[in-house]
Amino acid sequence: MARHRSPAPRGDDDTGPHGGVPTALAIVHPGLEDLLLDELVALGVDARPSEGGIAFAATPEALAQVHAWSWIAGEVRVRLGRARASSLDELATGVRALPWSRYVHPHQPVEVEISSHGSRLRRGPAVERKVALAIGDALRGPRIAGGRAPREPVRVHVRVVDDRATLSIDASGDRLHRRGWRTDAARAPLRENLAAAVLVAAGWKPGERLVDPMCGSGTFPIEAARRAAGLPPRTGWTHAFERWPGHDPKPLKKALSRRPAAVPTPILGADRDARALTASTANARRAGVDKGMTLLQAALAELDPPASTGLLVANPPYGKRVAPAADIERTWSAYGRVIAERWLGWRVAVVAPDPRLLGRIHPEMRVVLRFVHGGIPVVVGRLDSR
Numbered sequence: 001m002a003r004h005r006s007p008a009p010r011g012d013d014d015t016g017p018h019g020g021v022p023t024a025l026a027i028v029h030p031g032l033e034d035l036l037l038d039e040l041v042a043l044g045v046d047a048r049p050s051e052g053g054i055a056f057a058a059t060p061e062a063l064a065q066v067h068a069w070s071w072i073a074g075e076v077r078v079r080l081g082r083a084r085a086s087s088l089d090e091l092a093t094g095v096r097a098l099p100w101s102r103y104v105h106p107h108q109p110v111e112v113e114i115s116s117h118g119s120r121l122r123r124g125p126a127v128e129r130k131v132a133l134a135i136g137d138a139l140r141g142p143r144i145a146g147g148r149a150p151r152e153p154v155r156v157h158v159r160v161v162d163d164r165a166t167l168s169i170d171a172s173g174d175r176l177h178r179r180g181w182r183t184d185a186a187r188a189p190l191r192e193n194l195a196a197a198v199l200v201a202a203g204w205k206p207g208e209r210l211v212d213p214m215c216g217s218g219t220f221p222i223e224a225a226r227r228a229a230g231l232p233p234r235t236g237w238t239h240a241f242e243r244w245p246g247h248d249p250k251p252l253k254k255a256l257s258r259r260p261a262a263v264p265t266p267i268l269g270a271d272r273d274a275r276a277l278t279a280s281t282a283n284a285r286r287a288g289v290d291k292g293m294t295l296l297q298a299a300l301a302e303l304d305p306p307a308s309t310g311l312l313v314a315n316p317p318y319g320k321r322v323a324p325a326a327d328i329e330r331t332w333s334a335y336g337r338v339i340a341e342r343w344l345g346w347r348v349a350v351v352a353p354d355p356r357l358l359g360r361i362h363p364e365m366r367v368v369l370r371f372v373h374g375g376i377p378v379v380v381g382r383l384d385s386r
């Protein structure tokens with residue numbers, strides 16, 4: 001991205017609580033922070049860049065809004081506080097002092113994940129057990145009445161740097177890219193939140209025609225169709241914060257009831273592979289948007305462009321996993337020729353494993369996004385309509 005916003009300086013204590021409200025951190029793949037920040041601000045959340053993600057005050061309303069409507073966030077954690085951690089005992093003392101009863105039910109299982117830099121306390125079962133036991137100790141005090149402990153574990157993250165630990169609790173439950181509809185995956189599917197970010201970086205908005213000629217499991221068309229229909233990113237989902245003791249369901253209900261208006265948007269997904277079509281069709285049905293798009297089996301070279309232009313978005317095989325590497329430059333040059341000859345007037349966005357391959361699509365493709373996908377660093381190129 002052209003812009004770069006620096007994270008808050010280290011001295012700026014994001015750990016919270018601020019005025020009694022702890023700080024939440026929305027986490028996303030490195031490279032997508034600016035897009036996530038813009039998205040959260042547009043959602044009315046008072047968000048700002050912070051180390052490791054985008055920070056905001058973890059009010060029930062903001063947590064509800066982000067979980068209901070963020071397409072790009074990968075997960076959200078609430079920072080509970082800091083503890084000195086020059087020894088295991090010191091860490092346990094600090095952990096016991098944090099307000100666990102707001103987030104964990106007595107007897108609820110706790111999963112502890114440690115990361116450690118420059119500390120004697122290393123990631124491993126000894127530290128995890130000590131932290132889990134300290135949380136159990138903290139929960140022996142007065143309780144918030146009502147309810148039995150959920151069976152789902154609470155995930156606690158401990159980040160130890162030198163002799164200080166920062167403790168956060170997972171608010172999302174599962175990774176937010178899991179939307180609930182993609183159970184049929186074609187080969188090398190793109191994570192749903194990455195696909196959503198690519199659409200934003202490509203300048204796509206509901207109302208603009210969209211074609212993905214290599215749709216695989218249908219991620220781009222389905223993400224676009226749900227947005228165009230005013231549907232939230234996820235379906236059938238219980239977030240971790242909904243299980244917190246004393247959780248009030250009203251803010252989330254209210255956030256979900258404020259749906260954007262549906263915007264009629266022609267969406268077409270195609271793939272030359274019959275299995276990809278089976279997968280994308282089943283996924284679109286599960287996502288409730290199969291009537292909002294056309295899916296068909298065709299190779300790029302055979303696909304007739306619709307009469308009016310829009311965005312052509314594609315995540316072609318990288319060669320590393322899906323096609324033989326030796327052929328890849330030739331293959332991408334062939335895609336470029338088809339696009340130049342048949343898709344005149346279209347804006348084009350392509351996910352590629354390196355900028356050279358983008359040049360095979362068109363020499364004027366400019367890189368608008370970089371991130372790591374399935375362990376492979378990728379770039380997103382954009383070519384505005386010619």
Ligand SMILES: C[S@@+](CC[C@H](N)C(=O)[O-])C[C@H]1O[C@@H](n2cnc3c(N)ncnc32)[C@H](O)[C@@H]1O
Nearest residue numbers: 188189190214216217219271272273299300315
């Ligand atoms: C990396 S996968 C796309 C994954 C997709 N974005 C997803 O999230 O599931 C690439 C897809 O391109 C398809 N493909 C490869 N060459 C093609 C061509 N010439 N025409 C149409 N589809 C093609 C493959 O069948 C495969 O499904």
